[in-house]
Amino acid sequence: MNERNDERHSDDQHKPAARWASLWLITVSPTIWAVHFLLCYVTAAIWCARVVGRNGMLGDARLLIAAYTVVALVGIVLTAWRGYRQHSYGEGSAPHNEDSSEDRYRFLGYATLLLSGLSAVATIFVALSAVFIRSCA
Amino acid sequence: MKPTVLAPRSGLLLATAILLAGCDGPQSALAPAGDGAERIANLFWWMLGGSAVIWTLVLGLAAYVTRFSRGKHSLVASRWLILGGGVVFPTVVLSALLIYGLMLIPALRTPEDVGMRVEVSGEQWWWRVHYPSPDGGGPIELANEVRLPLGERVAFDLLSPDVIHSFWVPSLAGKVDMIPGRTTELIVQPTQLGTFRGACAEYCGTAHALMNFQVVVMEPAAFERWLAHQAEPAQPPRSEIAQRGLESFLANGCGACHAIRGTEADGRLGPDLTHVGSRLGLGADVLPNTTEAFVRWIGHTDRIKPDVRMPAYGMLPDDELAALATYLSELE
Numbered sequence: 001m002n003e004r005n006d007e008r009h010s011d012d013q014h015k016p017a018a019r020w021a022s023l024w025l026i027t028v029s030p031t032i033w034a035v036h037f038l039l040c041y042v043t044a045a046i047w048c049a050r051v052v053g054r055n056g057m058l059g060d061a062r063l064l065i066a067a068y069t070v071v072a073l074v075g076i077v078l079t080a081w082r083g084y085r086q087h088s089y090g091e092g093s094a095p096h097n098e099d100s101s102e103d104r105y106r107f108l109g110y111a112t113l114l115l116s117g118l119s120a121v122a123t124i125f126v127a128l129s130a131v132f133i134r135s136c137a
Numbered sequence: 138m139k140p141t142v143l144a145p146r147s148g149l150l151l152a153t154a155i156l157l158a159g160c161d162g163p164q165s166a167l168a169p170a171g172d173g174a175e176r177i178a179n180l181f182w183w184m185l186g187g188s189a190v191i192w193t194l195v196l197g198l199a200a201y202v203t204r205f206s207r208g209k210h211s212l213v214a215s216r217w218l219i220l221g222g223g224v225v226f227p228t229v230v231l232s233a234l235l236i237y238g239l240m241l242i243p244a245l246r247t248p249e250d251v252g253m254r255v256e257v258s259g260e261q262w263w264w265r266v267h268y269p270s271p272d273g274g275g276p277i278e279l280a281n282e283v284r285l286p287l288g289e290r291v292a293f294d295l296l297s298p299d300v301i302h303s304f305w306v307p308s309l310a311g312k313v314d315m316i317p318g319r320t321t322e323l324i325v326q327p328t329q330l331g332t333f334r335g336a337c338a339e340y341c342g343t344a345h346a347l348m349n350f351q352v353v354v355m356e357p358a359a360f361e362r363w364l365a366h367q368a369e370p371a372q373p374p375r376s377e378i379a380q381r382g383l384e385s386f387l388a389n390g391c392g393a394c395h396a397i398r399g400t401e402a403d404g405r406l407g408p409d410l411t412h413v414g415s416r417l418g419l420g421a422d423v424l425p426n427t428t429e430a431f432v433r434w435i436g437h438t439d440r441i442k443p444d445v446r447m448p449a450y451g452m453l454p455d456d457e458l459a460a461l462a463t464y465l466s467e468l469e
Contacts, residue, residue, distance in 0.1 A: 133243060137248055
C-alpha cells in the first residue's frame with residue numbers, strides 16, 4: 001500500500017491527482033450515522049404504527065436495530081481505519097498544517113478518523129434508546 | 138468606604154434569597170409534588186451540580202495556565218489533557234446523562250397501575266375535562282379545573298380540536314403537547330396534598346397566557362365525594378334573584394354554548410357550567426370565583442380575555458347581570 005502510495009506521491013509532487021484532495025472519505029462515517037438513525041427511526045415507527053400498536057412492545061424491532069448498529073459500526077471502523085492509514089502516510093504528525101499535497105492528504109485522513117470517532121459515539125447513542133426503551137408507549 | 142464593604146455581599150445574599158424563593162410555589166418544577174416531577178427535579182439537580190463542578194474545573198484550569206503556570210507546558214501532557222478533557226470526559230458525561238435520562242422514560246410512561254383515565258382537551262383558551270362517571274355511566278364533562286386523588290396513578294388523554302396546546306402542571310409532572318388529530322398521554326401520580334397551578338405551555342393564540350387551570354390533590358375519600366357531586370345535575374335556583382338569573386341565562390341564548398345539566402341549557406361549544414360556582418377560578422383561572430368577577434367576565438369578556446369566542450354581554454342591564462352572576466356563582 002505504502003509503495004503504491006509512494007509511487008503515486010512521486011507522480012503527484014508537482015500536480016496532485018484529484019483523489020489526493022478528495023473530500024468524499026470524510027463524509028462516509030457521518031453518512032452511515034445519518035442512515036443508521038433514519039433506519040432505526042423508520043423501523044420503530046412502522047413497528048409501532050402497523051405491527052404492535054401504540055402500547056405494544058418493541059420486541060423484534062430491537063433486534064433489527066441491533067443488527068443495523070453492528071453493520072453501521074463495522075462500516076465506521078473500516079472508514080476510521082482508512083482515515084488512520086491516510087493520516088499516518090509517510091513522515092509527518094498532526095496537525096498536518098504544511099502547505100503540501102502530502103499534508104493535505106494526511107489532514108483529510110485525520111479529519112476522517114476524528115469524524116469516525118464522533119459518528120461511532122453518536123450511532124451508539126441512537127442505539128441506546130432501544131436498549132432502555134422497550135415499549136412503543 | 139468601610140460601611141460599603143458588606144454591601145455587595147448582602148446584595149448577593151438578597152439576590153440568592155429572591156432566586157430561591159422563586160423555586161417554591163404552586164407552579165414550580167423545583168418544588169415537586171408528584172412522582173414524575175420528582176424524577177425530573179432530581180435530574181435537574183444532578184445536572185446543575187455536575188455543571189457547577191465542570192464549570193469550576195474549566196475556569197480553574199484557565200486561571201491556572203494564565204496566572205500560575207505561564208511557562209511552556211509539556212506537549213505530551215497537553216495532548217493527553219486535550220484527549221482526556223476534550224474527548225473522553227465529555228463522551229463519558231454525555232453517555233451517563235443519556236443513560237440516566239433514558240432510564241427515566243419507561244418509569245414515567247408505563248401505563249401499568251393506572252387507576253383512572255381523565256380526558257383533557259385544550260381549546261382556545263380553556264380546558265375541557267372529562268372524568269369517568271363514578272356509577273359507570275357516560276363521562277362527566279367539567280372545565281378548567283382538575284382534581285386528583287393522592288397517590289393514585291392517573292393517565293391523562295390529551296386532545297385538541299384547534300391548534301397545538303401543551304398540558305403542563307410543573308409541580309406534578311412533565312409537559313405533553315396536545316396535538317389536533319392525535320391523542321397524547323401523560324401519567325401523573327401526586328405525592329402531596331395541595332393546590333397546584335397548570336398552564337398551557339405552547340403558544341396557541343392571543344390569549345395563550347390566559348389559559349391556566351388549578352389542580353387540587355385530595356384525599357381519595359374526599360375525591361370520591363367531589364366526583365360524585367360533580368356528576369350530579371345543577372341545584373335549582375335558591376333565591377328569587379338566582380331564579381331571574383337562570384331565566385336570563387336561557388333567554389339570552391347562553392345555553393347555545395354552555396351546558397348546565399338539569400336545565401334546558403345543553404350547549405357544547407363553551408365550558409360546562411353545571412358546578413361552575415364550586416371552581417377555584419373563572420375564565421380558565423383568570424379571575425377569582427366571586428359574584429363580582431362573574432359580572433366583570435360576562436359584561437367585559439373580550440377585555441379580560443382578548444379574542445375570546447364568547448361575546449361580551451355588557452348591553453344587559455346591571456340588575457340582570459347581577460342576577461346572572463348570582464345564579465352562576467351559586468352553582469356549587
